[in-house]
Amino acid sequence: MTRDREATSRRILEAARDLFAADGYDQVTMRMIAAEAGANVALVNRYFGTKAALFAEALATGSTIESVIAGDPAGLAGRLAHRLAVRLQSGATEPVTRMVDRAGTSPEIQAILHTHVEATVVKRIAAQLDGPHPEQRALLAATMILGTGSVRRLFGPGVIEAVDAEEVEARLRAMFEICLRP
Amino acid sequence: MTRDREATSRRILEAARDLFAADGYDQVTMRMIAAEAGANVALVNRYFGTKAALFAEALATGSTIESVIAGDPAGLAGRLAHRLAVRLQSGATEPVTRMVDRAGTSPEIQAILHTHVEATVVKRIAAQLDGPHPEQRALLAATMILGTGSVRRLFGPGVIEAVDAEEVEARLRAMFEICLRP
DNA sequence: AGAGTTAGTAGACGCTTGTTTACTTGTCAA
DNA sequence: TTGACAAGTAAACAAGCGTCTACTAACTCT
Structure with a gap:
């Protein structure tokens, strides 16, 4: 040893x-x-x-979501949509993302999770947004991101076995554009 | 006694x-x-x-989400949006909805939850939809519904203390319309 | 080479959990 | 009134948990 x-x-x-x-x-x-x-x-x-x-x-091991959020704000909706589309359709997801989805419900864990999501997702998305109340819109985006995790957890990976993968992604992109735009 | x-x-x-x-x-x-x-x-x-x-x-105690889904399909997006807006902004939520949000992660509970959400939310929304692949679009709606629960759980009730409550609801409605439409 | 520091180990501690068993008590029919 | 059945109770069971203490063994430095 x-x-x-x-x-x-x-x-x-x-x-x-x-x-x-x-x-x-x-x-x-x-x-x-x-x-x-x-x-x-x-x-x-x-x-x-x-x-x-x-x-x-x-x-705190690190997640690629941060690099997805960073970058040209104009393409943010598209990048988030792509990531979620992949997450709904394939089996592979990075560990930290799944940790968030499957974390427990004890108060202590909730607090840790809250801090993490706020810092790595909400704040960073909000920082990319123009117009009034950016955090409010970033929270709506977080709703979709976290919701994808819940759906994946409950229905299993590949739940949306895309008949038309690009169509699903396009729909997601349009939804993100609505919730992010000023 | x-x-x-x-x-x-x-x-x-x-x-x-x-x-x-x-x-x-x-x-x-x-x-x-x-x-x-x-x-x-x-x-x-x-x-x-x-x-x-x-x-x-x-x-199985029963949830009002079922009556929200039932009704005129044309107004479905609006009704769902209203429900989620209330859920993000006020403190009151019905027990069964919170049970879903705060359920544990054990395989047994996941299975129960999966059955419940599929039967009371996804199937019922899909039944209201026209066009191809209704379940696929219903799953996207479920993403938003479940995501709202996650956000509420992590950030607390009233997280979106609406500066403009109607604006949030309008945004949600537009998002639902996109994910539900054929 | 020997002492001191520190990684690694074995095992127990105390507590909580879901569940079961054996028992007591109330209720109602005959 | 009595006996049987069902509702309710107390206590224990067996297992699992996170955590801690006391100990062993390897590495480093002089």
Whole structure:
């Protein structure tokens, strides 16, 4: 056994991220995370404190949604629509996105989630918008983003097995344009 | 103590519905439900079998979303938009709707939720639609409906303290019209 | 080479959970 | 009035949870 704190804690963090994404916060135990990471349970608590704190750190692992939002504001609706269309039609989704969808309902987790979504989605979208009350419109966009996660979680990936994939995406783009425009 | 099985089991069901709606499936214990209903814990299992079965029955208590969907198909987008606008702006929401928002992530609960949403929302909206692939468009509407629940859960009721309530509702209506139209 | 620091381990602690069993008590028919 | 059935109760069960403490073993530095 090679002793490497950094590598071990990184393995734990990745295991936590993947398991939380796959099964949801409540369904994943500290022992499952430790086993997946090939580490001892006590180390998980030692390195990350509590389960909720570990969840918060795993959530901060980084998501590509941020790079989707950044960029030319004119194409924002189109980029968000594309991402959601992919999410509704294919099986692959990045871990952090699924963590958000499948997070639990305990107050502590809610608060962590709230902070995360507000900072990485709502604020960033709002920053791209012109006109009055940008946050209000960004929240409507968040409604669609989070809703896609719920639908995917309930109905399974590939729920919209696109008869016409481009048509679904076009519809989503039009919806985003309406909720984002001044 | 008056002994009345029907009344007791109804009190249990109502207590379960209200608690599940308020705190989410995982946060609510059988003992909490029994206490709220003024009944013994063993009775909850006796009358409803398991916690998940009780959840399923409480979910079937009935929701006004069904009557919102029913009615003139031409005004469907407007009625859905109004309901969501109210949900984003006020504190009051009916129990069953919140149960859906705050349900847990265990496979068993997911399955119950999937059945419920599909039967009471997606199928009913799809039945109102003309043109090809009505279920596909109904799913997009469900995305907005479920997304509203997520936003409300994360950001709290009254998140969109409408500077212009009617403007938000108009925006939602336009979005629904796009996702529902053939 | 030896001491000190620190990664890693084993195991238990205390608590909570859903569920079940054995029992008591009220109610109603005969 | 009595006996049987059903409603209600108390207590325990068995399992699982997150977390912590006491210990072992590997690495580093002088």
